[in-house]
Amino acid sequence: xxxxxxxxxxxxxxxxxxxxxxxxxxxxxxxxxxxxxxxxxxxxxxxxxxxxxxxxxxxxxxxxxxxxxxxxxxxxxxxxxxxxxxxxxxxxxxxxxxxxxxxxxxxxxxxxxxxxxxxxxxxxxxxxxxxxxxxxxxxxxxxxxxxxxxxxxxxxxxxxxxxxxxxxxxxxxxxxxxxxxxxxxxxxxxxxxxxxxxxxxxxxxxxxxxxxxxxxxxxxxxxxxxxxxxxxxxxxxxxxxxxxxxxxxxxxxxxxxxxxxxxxxxxxxxxxxxxxxxxxxxxxxxxxxxxxxxxxxxxxxxxxxxxxxxxxxxxxxxxxxxxxxxxxxxxxxxxxxxxxxxxxxxxxxxxxxxxxxxxxxxxxxxxxxxxxxxxxxxxxxxxxxxxxxxxxxxxxxx
Amino acid sequence: xxxxxxxxxxxxxxxxxxxxxxxxxxxxxxxxxxxxxxxxxxxxxxxxxxxxxxxxxxxxxxxxxxxxxxxxxxxxxxxxxxxxxxxxxxxxxxxxxxxxxxxxxxxxxxxxxxxxxxxxxxxxxxxxxxxxxxxxxxxxxxxxxxxxxxxxxxxxxxxxxxxxxxxxxxxxxxxxxxxxxxxxxxxxxxxxxxxxxxxxxxxxxxxxxxxxxxxxxxxxxxxxxxxxxxxxxxxxxxxxxxxxxxxxxxxxxxxxxxxxxxxxxxxxxxxxxxxxxxxxxxxxxxxxxxxxxxxxxxxxxxxxxxxxxxxxxxxxxxxxxxxxxxxxxxxxxxxxxxxxxxxxxxxxxxxxxxxxx
Numbered sequence: 001x002x003x004x005x006x007x008x009x010x011x012x013x014x015x016x017x018x019x020x021x022x023x024x025x026x027x028x029x030x031x032x033x034x035x036x037x038x039x040x041x042x043x044x045x046x047x048x049x050x051x052x053x054x055x056x057x058x059x060x061x062x063x064x065x066x067x068x069x070x071x072x073x074x075x076x077x078x079x080x081x082x083x084x085x086x087x088x089x090x091x092x093x094x095x096x097x098x099x100x101x102x103x104x105x106x107x108x109x110x111x112x113x114x115x116x117x118x119x120x121x122x123x124x125x126x127x128x129x130x131x132x133x134x135x136x137x138x139x140x141x142x143x144x145x146x147x148x149x150x151x152x153x154x155x156x157x158x159x160x161x162x163x164x165x166x167x168x169x170x171x172x173x174x175x176x177x178x179x180x181x182x183x184x185x186x187x188x189x190x191x192x193x194x195x196x197x198x199x200x201x202x203x204x205x206x207x208x209x210x211x212x213x214x215x216x217x218x219x220x221x222x223x224x225x226x227x228x229x230x231x232x233x234x235x236x237x238x239x240x241x242x243x244x245x246x247x248x249x250x251x252x253x254x255x256x257x258x259x260x261x262x263x264x265x266x267x268x269x270x271x272x273x274x275x276x277x278x279x280x281x282x283x284x285x286x287x288x289x290x291x292x293x294x295x296x297x298x299x300x301x302x303x304x305x306x307x308x309x310x311x312x313x314x315x316x317x318x319x320x321x322x323x324x325x326x327x328x329x330x331x332x333x334x335x336x337x338x339x340x341x342x343x344x345x346x347x348x349x350x351x352x353x354x355x356x357x358x359x360x361x362x363x364x365x366x367x368x369x370x371x372x373x374x375x376x377x378x379x380x381x382x383x384x385x386x387x388x389x390x391x392x393x394x395x396x397x398x
Numbered sequence: 399x400x401x402x403x404x405x406x407x408x409x410x411x412x413x414x415x416x417x418x419x420x421x422x423x424x425x426x427x428x429x430x431x432x433x434x435x436x437x438x439x440x441x442x443x444x445x446x447x448x449x450x451x452x453x454x455x456x457x458x459x460x461x462x463x464x465x466x467x468x469x470x471x472x473x474x475x476x477x478x479x480x481x482x483x484x485x486x487x488x489x490x491x492x493x494x495x496x497x498x499x500x501x502x503x504x505x506x507x508x509x510x511x512x513x514x515x516x517x518x519x520x521x522x523x524x525x526x527x528x529x530x531x532x533x534x535x536x537x538x539x540x541x542x543x544x545x546x547x548x549x550x551x552x553x554x555x556x557x558x559x560x561x562x563x564x565x566x567x568x569x570x571x572x573x574x575x576x577x578x579x580x581x582x583x584x585x586x587x588x589x590x591x592x593x594x595x596x597x598x599x600x601x602x603x604x605x606x607x608x609x610x611x612x613x614x615x616x617x618x619x620x621x622x623x624x625x626x627x628x629x630x631x632x633x634x635x636x637x638x639x640x641x642x643x644x645x646x647x648x649x650x651x652x653x654x655x656x657x658x659x660x661x662x663x664x665x666x667x668x669x670x671x672x673x674x675x676x677x678x679x680x681x682x683x684x685x686x687x688x689x690x691x692x693x694x695x696x697x698x699x700x701x702x703x704x705x706x707x708x709x710x711x712x713x714x715x716x717x718x719x720x721x722x723x724x725x726x727x728x729x730x731x732x733x734x735x736x737x738x739x740x741x742x743x744x745x746x747x748x749x750x751x752x753x754x755x
Contacts, residue, residue, distance in 0.1 A: 263755065277755065287751035294695045298673040315662075319669050391665050392658035396638045 001071055003305060010077035017081040020054060025087070031354075034086040036366025038209050038352045041124070041166045047088045048095075048121035057095050058119045065103055065111075066119055076249035076304045083253025084260075093125040093163070094118040096244055098171040101188065101237050105229035114169075114190070128158040128172035128191065128215060129238070135160075136386050138173070139182040139235065143217060145174040145189060152176070152189065152227070154197075154220040160380070164200045164213040167193050173238055176231050188234035190226040191217070207372035208348035242382070243317065251324030251377075252300050258331040258370075259289050265338050265361070276338055289331050296323045315395040318387035325377040326384065332371040339364055400683075401467035409463075410470035412447060417478035423725050429481055435586035436482045436544060445514035449484055453492035458508045465617070465679030469624030476628025479725070479732055481585055483517055483541035485739075489621050491518035491549050493614040498564055498601040507566075519545035519569075522611070524562060525592055527552040532567060532592040540739060542588030543578035545569050549600065550592070551611065562607045565597035583731040609686075616689060618740040619697040620682060623675040626704045626736055629729045630671050633711040634664050636726060640715055657714060664710055667703045674699055691753035698746040701737040708733050 001009075021030070029047060032039060039047075051057040060075045061067035070078070079090065090096065099118045102110050117123040134141040143156025154174055164170065170191045177185035191198070197220040202210040229237060263286060266277035276282050300323075303316035336343040342360020350357055350365055357365035378384045392398045421440065429437045444450055449471055454460025461467065468489060475484055492511055495504060495518075510516035519542045525534035532552055542548065548567045567574060573595030578588045600607075638661060641652030651657055674696040681692035708730040712719035719726045737743055 283751065283755065286755060287747065290754045291695055291699050291747070291750060294677075294692070295670040295674055295699055298677040299670045302673045302676060303669070315665060315669070319666055323666065323670075385659070388659040388662035389655070391662035392655075395665060396634075396658075396661055398638065398641055398652040398658045398661060 003309070006071045006073045006305075006308070009071070010073045013074050014077055014081040017078060018085065021085045021087065024050070024054075026050075028354075029088075033088045035354075035363040036086075036370045037354050038369070039088055041163075044088065044091055045121050045124070048091060051090065052120055057090070057121070058099065060096075061099065061103065061119075065115055072308055073301075073304050076252075076301070079249030080253040080256075083250045084256045085253075086257050089250060091121070091124075091163070092244075093127050093167075093171075094121065094123065097127060097241050098125055098169075098190075100244060101171070101228060101241055104240065105188075105233075105237055107225070109225065110190075110228065123168045124163065124166050126161050126164045126167035126170040126193070126215075128161055128170045130160045131157060132159050136383055138238070139186070141173055141175060141186065143172070143174045144178070145176050145187060145222070147176075147224070148221075150224050151221045152224065154189070154191065154217045154222055156217050158215040158217070160203075160212045161200075161215045162211050162213075164193070164215050165202060165210065169193060170215065171228075173234050176234075180232065183235040184232055186234040186238070187231045188228040188237045189222055190228065191220065191222055192226075195220050195222070197221075205372070206375075207369045208346070208351060209369065209373070211373070248320070249300075249304075251320065251328065252297055254374075255293055255296060255324055255328045255331060258328055258335060259286075259293055261363070261367070262286065262289070262331055262335045262338060265335065282334075282338070285334060289327065289334070292323075292327050292330075296320075296327055299323065313395055315391045318382075318390050321382065322378075322384050322387050325374070328374060328377060332367070332374060335367055336371055339367065343368065401461065401464045405461070406467045406470050409448075409467055410473070413449075413471050413474035416443065416447060417474050417480070421478045421480060426479060426481070430584050434544065435580060435584055436541075440480070441482050441514050441517075444482065444484060444488075445512065450488045450492075450514055451512040453489055453496060454508055454512055455496065458504070459512060460508075465620050465682045466676070468617070468621050469627075469675060469679055472621045472624035473628035473631075476625035476732070477632045479583075479629075479728055483519065483544070485618060485621055485625070486520060486541040487511065487516075487518045487545070490520050490614055490618050493617055494520065494549055494564060494600070494610060497610040497614065498605050498607060500601050503566075503598075503600065516547065517541070517545050519548050519588075521548055521550045521590060522615070523551070525550055525552045527554045527563070527565070527597065530597060532565065532573070532595040532597045534592055536590045536592075539588050539590055540581075541586055542569075542576065542590055543586035545588075548574075548590065550597070551607070552597070562611070563603065564600040564607050564611070566600055567592070567595055567597050571596055581735050583728065583735045585735065612686070612690075615740050616693045617682060619693050619746070620675070620678045622736050622739060623671070623678055623696050623700050626700050626733060627668075627671050627675050629733055630664075630668050630704050630707050633707050633726065633729055634661070634668050637661060637664065637711045637714050644716075651714075660710055660714065664707050667707050671700050671703060687753060691750055694741070694746040694749040694753075697741060698743050698750055701743040701746070704733050705730075705737060 029043060048057055055068055058066050059068040059070045063069050095118060099115060102114055129138060131141050131143060145152040145154045170193055172189045172191050173186050174189050175185050176187040197218040199216040201214040203212045203214060204210055266282060267275055269275055300320045303320060306312045307316060339360050342364040345358040347358050347365060351369055356362055451460040452463040452468055456462055495507055519539050521536035521539045523536045525532050546569055548569050550565050550567055551562050552565050553562055573593050575591040576588050578586060581587050641657060642650050644651050678693050678696035681689045711726050712730060715726055718724050721727060
């Protein structure tokens with residue numbers, strides 16, 4: 001596909017996404033998501049199935065598995081546009097993370113068993129990567145899987161496991177060889193969350209919601225057939241997956257959406273009869289955000305194109321992650337400040353029930369929740385410091 | 399109007415090879431020492447390389463180069479800190495002539511511009527015109543010290559308040575007093591005082607001069623973005639090399655994470671500068687309001703971001719970074735001048751914000 005054609009298809013896809021949101025999004029889901037209310041499991045399942053109805057949930061998969069033959073540019077533009085419209089995020093653990101690992105490295109039986117139910121979100125997946133002693137230094141993970149007949153017996157603890165409380169399955173990095181050097185003793189296992197010995201403990205976070213959990217694994221028996229690819233090659237699959245994790249268009253759209261809302265709020269006439277945006281200091285600050293956004297958007301899209309043509313230098317995904325998350329956080333903080341008293345009033349119950357916040361516009365509580373949640377955006381998925389290490393070592397050779 | 403990508407690659411390649419052979423740091427040092435702030439020999443080379451005809455129509459033997467093609471040359475102008483008036487004469491003044499001059503004026507001036515025998519400079523500060531005579535002061539004219547002729551903006555006091563017309567003035571004519579000076583990066587400039595100076599109007603007044611000047615100044619701003627990109631790339635390269643070889647406390651200073659992360663931030667700026675430069679080059683083909691937004695956004699962003707890279711480059715080089723004998727300090731000064739030329743950071747930022755909010 002020529003770049004010109006890829007750009008045209010990405011443009012058309014964005015228009016299709018806008019039309020889909022106007023016509024086909026259920027009003028209640030759209031309202032909840034635009035006001036950044038807490039979404040529950042059934043909301044997410046409904047959302048993912050709506051996307052699947054359009055062919056979009058797995059559009060990036062190979063066509064024989066239900067994909068639409070999207071280029072990376074289309075995938076990026078799609079995620080960007082959904083986020084600009086304030087739609088829920090695409091739960092990535094199934095369709096974006098483990099799905100491609102299974103169809104690239106898995107057995108025929110695994111493909112047949114897991115892929116159809118990933119595509120339809122009949123199975124909800126979680127990612128078992130981080131451990132208490134293995135965050136940025138993931139390769140030092142200690143959860144152990146020991147062979148016992150036709151099973152592995154898994155013992156250890158995972159942490160920061162998003163949606164583990166809802167998950168049917170968890171893909172998991174485990175150590176199958178203690179003697180090998182850290183990276184080569186790791187294997188990629190699929191764990192049934194209903195197995196005896198799996199305990200999920202929620203970790204409440206400051207956004208008043210439970211996204212993340214501890215997952216304790218005590219003598220959990222996992223059939224050998226749930227090993228993906230080769231024993232000891234898990235690190236290769238993990239790196240393959242991380243690449244998909246980092247090249248995410250959603251952060252561009254999230255920054256756009258947050259900036260758009262900030263401009264709307266700043267343009268509302270306050271009790272003093274004035275519009276905040278007419279105050280020079282705030283106007284200047286928002287102008288700087290606009291400018292940073294222009295730089296982010298251009299750099300991100302040109303980076304995706306460079307990756308498609310093989311002209312990349314290896315730092316592109318880190319650039320998008322660093323600049324996108326840092327800009328988003330600055331915009332969110334400014335928005336909270338523009339909200340004034342409504343930016344410090346907090347009602348968790350209302351966020352869960354879809355009700356109104358104590359003060360301010362109907363999305364004030366949701367804006368705060370997202371501000372809290374995304375404070376971790378520069379930490380999860382490879383902290384900003386790790387991204388800078390990647391650039392310094394991998395690109396600049398330092 | 400879009401230049402063939404192969405032509406752009408050729409231009410870029412030949413410019414790089416030329417600059418590496420003939421305009422390295424020591425050769426440039428000789429030009430700086432010579433006192434005129436530019437090399438007549440290099441100027442003739444540029445004519446042969448086709449740079450002075452970049453902006454001219456094909457009928458005049460030019461390339462009708464688009465933003466990307468001009469950028470390919472300007473990146474090298476930046477990376478090797480070329481001193482000659484490529485921007486002022488071959489891009490800005492050529493652009494004004496192509497847009498505004500009559501057929502007779504073009505036939506007379508463009509060939510001389512292309513073969514290097516005519517150097518032009520542009521005075522953007524408006525003068526007054528009475529009875530076909532110019533009066534006023536243009537305080538800061540880039541390469542006004544060496545220009546043979548000047549293109550000036552004048553108001554005739556008739557018509558709308560801001561109605562402007564462009565005139566051509568012989569720099570050596572009576573009534574033009576030229577006070578030459580150097581800019582901090584070594585390039586030349588002049589303050590020009592016009593007293594009842596004779597002037598020739600450009601064109602027949604059928605094209606709006608203000609619109610043409612705005613378009614050409616946008617082209618100049620985009621060309622400067624590309625020049626700055628060349629500088630930022632060079633600074634990042636120099637700094638990374640230095641971090642690997644400079645030893646302190648028994649190890650290369652580049653093993654320190656504090657410095658690695660700052661180098662990574664310089665990389666981020668290099669990528670953004672490249673992306674915004676390309677976006678601004680494309681924007682030159684857009685209608686004026688959207689063009690203005692993106693061009694000014696790029697110029698504003700790059701002006702500060704590039705200077706941040708230069709500051710970091712000096713800091714990481716330590717004391718040697720501020721010396722005359724290292725190119726880093728020369729890049730620093732060139733970026734300082736480029737930030738001011740064709741619209742300061744504040745002016746472009748204000749223009750960007752006005753069109754964004």
